[in-house]
Amino acid sequence: MDLITLKNIGLNKGINTEDLRKSGISLRDEEFESISKLVDKLLSLEGVEIDKFIKKSNGFECGYEIPQIGKEFDLLRFGNNYNLNIEIKNGSTMEKQMSQIHRNEYYLKAINNNFEIISVDTGTNTCLASSIKNGNINSIIEVDFLYIYKMIINQDIIQMSNLDEIFHPKYYLVNPFNNTKKFLKEEYMLTSHQEEILKTYHKSYCIAVEGGPGTGKSLLLYSIVQDLINNCNKTKEDILIIHCGTLNSGHRKLQENGFNIVESRFFKAGKISESTKYIFIDEAQRIFPNQMENVMNQAEEKNILLNFFFDPFQTFFENSEGEEAKAKFFEYIEEHDGRKYKLSKNIRTNQDLSVFIDQVMEYRPKQIKVIDNSDEKIKLIYTADHEQTKAICKAYGYKRYKILSYTPSQYDYDLFDDYKISENIPQYTIGQEFDKTVVIIPEFFYYERNQEGKMEIKSPTRGSYYSGPKMLFQNITRATTEIVFVIENNEEVFNSLIKFLSR
Numbered sequence: 001m002d003l004i005t006l007k008n009i010g011l012n013k014g015i016n017t018e019d020l021r022k023s024g025i026s027l028r029d030e031e032f033e034s035i036s037k038l039v040d041k042l043l044s045l046e047g048v049e050i051d052k053f054i055k056k057s058n059g060f061e062c063g064y065e066i067p068q069i070g071k072e073f074d075l076l077r078f079g080n081n082y083n084l085n086i087e088i089k090n091g092s093t094m095e096k097q098m099s100q101i102h103r104n105e106y107y108l109k110a111i112n113n114n115f116e117i118i119s120v121d122t123g124t125n126t127c128l129a130s131s132i133k134n135g136n137i138n139s140i141i142e143v144d145f146l147y148i149y150k151m152i153i154n155q156d157i158i159q160m161s162n163l164d165e166i167f168h169p170k171y172y173l174v175n176p177f178n179n180t181k182k183f184l185k186e187e188y189m190l191t192s193h194q195e196e197i198l199k200t201y202h203k204s205y206c207i208a209v210e211g212g213p214g215t216g217k218s219l220l221l222y223s224i225v226q227d228l229i230n231n232c233n234k235t236k237e238d239i240l241i242i243h244c245g246t247l248n249s250g251h252r253k254l255q256e257n258g259f260n261i262v263e264s265r266f267f268k269a270g271k272i273s274e275s276t277k278y279i280f281i282d283e284a285q286r287i288f289p290n291q292m293e294n295v296m297n298q299a300e301e302k303n304i305l306l307n308f309f310f311d312p313f314q315t316f317f318e319n320s321e322g323e324e325a326k327a328k329f330f331e332y333i334e335e336h337d338g339r340k341y342k343l344s345k346n347i348r349t350n351q352d353l354s355v356f357i358d359q360v361m362e363y364r365p366k367q368i369k370v371i372d373n374s375d376e377k378i379k380l381i382y383t384a385d386h387e388q389t390k391a392i393c394k395a396y397g398y399k400r401y402k403i404l405s406y407t408p409s410q411y412d413y414d415l416f417d418d419y420k421i422s423e424n425i426p427q428y429t430i431g432q433e434f435d436k437t438v439v440i441i442p443e444f445f446y447y448e449r450n451q452e453g454k455m456e457i458k459s460p461t462r463g464s465y466y467s468g469p470k471m472l473f474q475n476i477t478r479a480t481t482e483i484v485f486v487i488e489n490n491e492e493v494f495n496s497l498i499k500f501l502s503r
Contacts, residue, residue, distance in 0.1 A: 003057035004150075006032060007039035031063075031074060032089040037122035043151050049153075054154045059164060068169045068347045070191060070391060071107055076163075079155040082131075083108070083115045086148070091123035100131050106189055110171040118143070137460055141478055148388050170480065173347060175433050176222040177250025183222065184257055194220045197341050198227060206338035208308040214348025217309045220433045221280050221398050223258065224307075228278065236260055238277040242267055242295070244286035245430040259261045263407045264291060272298045277305065281432055284310040284329065285322045292325070296332055306332070314474060316407070316426060316466040346479050348433050353377065357476050359500050360485075361469065362456040373501040379484040380501070382494050386418055387443035389488045395420050396484060402434040404475040409465035414473075415444060426466075426474040438483040442467075443489040447496060455496070 009032050032331045039057075043050060061076040075086040085108060087100055089127075097119040108115045115132040160166060174188035182188060190198060195214055200453060201207060202225050211217045225241065236258040243251060244264040252262050264287050272279070272295075279299060299306040308329040312322030335341055346354050349473040352371045354379055358371065371378070383389045393403045403422040410412035419442055445468060447455040461470030476483060487494045 003035065003039050003060065004054055006060075006062065007036040007038075023345055030090060031088055034090045034122045035075075037090075038088060038120055038148075041122070041145050041199030042127075042152075045149055048149060051238060052153055053149070056155070056157070059157045059159060064167075066107070066165055066167045066169065066172070067164050068350065068455065069172055069189075070345070071103075071189075078157065078158050078160045080158055081114075081156045083112055083152075084151055084155055084382055085115060085117045087117075087119045089119065089121040089123070092121050094126055095396075097121060097126065097128050100127060103183055105130060107167075107172065108132060108395065109135065109137065118148055118151065120145075137387070139319075148259055166404065167349065168351075169306055170435070173480075174219065175250075175431075176254065177248050177432050180253040181249045183219075183226075184254075186226070188219070188224060190220065190450065191347060192217065193341075193345070194223070198224055200339070201227075202232065206306050206333055206336050207341060208310070208333045208338065209343060210312070210326065210339045212311055212346065213314065213474075214346040214354075214433070214480075215343035216347050217311070217343060217494075220343070221282055221307075221309045222254070222259075225280060234277070235275075237273065237275045240272065240276050240279045241495065242279065242281045242287070243431075244281065244283040246428045248428060248432060249440075250432070263286070267291065272302065272304070274302070276302065278307070279304055279458060280307045280309065282309050283307040283314065285312050285315055286430075287325070287327075289328075292328065296474070299308075299445045308333075314430065314470075316354055316470050316474075318461060318467045331452070349477070350377075350481070353479060353481075353483065357479075357501055360472055360476060362450070362454040362458065363372055363496070363500070364454050365420060368499055370502050373502075374503050376503075378484045379482075380494065380497055381484060381486050383488050384487060385489060389486050390421060391442060392486050393440070396438045397422075400435075401436045401438045401482075401484065402478070403438045404429065404440075406440075406468070406471050406475075406477060408417070408464050412465070414463065415442075415460060416466070416468070426471050429478055430474065432478060433480050434478050435480050435486075437475070437479040438484045438486060440486045440488060441470070441472065441490060441493050442468075445472070445490060445493055447492060457493070 059077050061071060063074065064076050067070045073085055077084045085104055089097060101117055101119050104117050106275050108117065109132050113132060113135045117130045119128045123251060127143045127145060127148060128140050129147065130140045131138045152153060167497045176183040197220060201311055208215055209220060209388045225239050228239060229236060239260060240266050241261045244263055247263055310329065312326045315322045330340060355369050356371050381392055383392060402424060404424050406416040406419040406421055406424045407427060408416040408427040419440055445457055445459045448458045450456045457469050485497060
């Protein structure tokens, strides 16, 4: 899009900006008006070559938003000599302009070493600029409109065809367990909703944060803990984190850096230190009821702020333990005048993969959503027997795919005895994410119509200690980019899943 067209849209009230947004130009009405003012100011500069400006005003991406994350840029344009980002404001403050530039520096540095970043307020005529040169971020300086004009006309413009690949979420998303070094260096950004919760947490009340897989619950929890230590004069001894699962290598690295983390199975409520002021329970839906009761009582007695981070659907049994735990958490929060939050946006998994995963678990036969799988990020492999399954998994393991297994009973015969192909069982991988995963669907899984008329994936309840569908859901929601389904001698499931894909 060119700036002259954007200027005229801002002046013409007859153009339907809602239709423009549907076509990918997602600027608000006031932003069109501010761009119109900016172009007027540039064209009114002394010595401006209007023909040259018109010629070099094209090629801007307007209101581009990074997938899954939601970070938006007003104007973006790429060039051989430098890339250009212009942010438009009207009646803001210099502090807010500087804050926006700093945020943009983080996102833009990740994709390219050379960027010119400009923030212009057409209400106050304040123009600020920063640049990234060879990966180094320069200080923010105050500039004038002539500077902006020169940045526009001197750029050697190139067109970029696929911005979603350039701004791939993997460059920005950080998991405290899988990207521990980046997390400890605070080389990450929170979503606006996560930031809002982080800021309000300092009002000193208990919180309960509910969210599905990939919504950033653990990142938010550990960010709050890190913020309390770094910015609120709290010590690591003040804060206890109870993880309701098996500690992974990321947890151990965090422990080495002073985080006080314990596994719920080894935790005794009577041993809560007198210095503890905060308790955070991660994957709280999985804590045993008697443990939860003890923790709540201790928190009450010692005036400890108790916080729950949970997903009621991420349990391993067929009963309603997750919903019962949620009710218990909310009751506690209400009794202690706390706050409840829900993280609803999946920032881990791309939209197509997320839709596919939902349909694996349940789908309406007459309302199937077909996913474009031309890039083959979702692979379906059919094996005739278990030996073929193991061979396929071994081959993908050599390719650095994460092979995700099921958990059998420790004591009795179990349907899943042969399906612990790796150590990556659900109890170990909860809260983690992996770029490329392999998930097995055994021959005894099947679809059954539920009360809502949906085909829901099932497995026999007899002969299995843990719920097969719940372990499957845990496994398939670990993927961020690519997932391989190894479907073992199961025509029904294979025939269902293949309906969800097109090439």
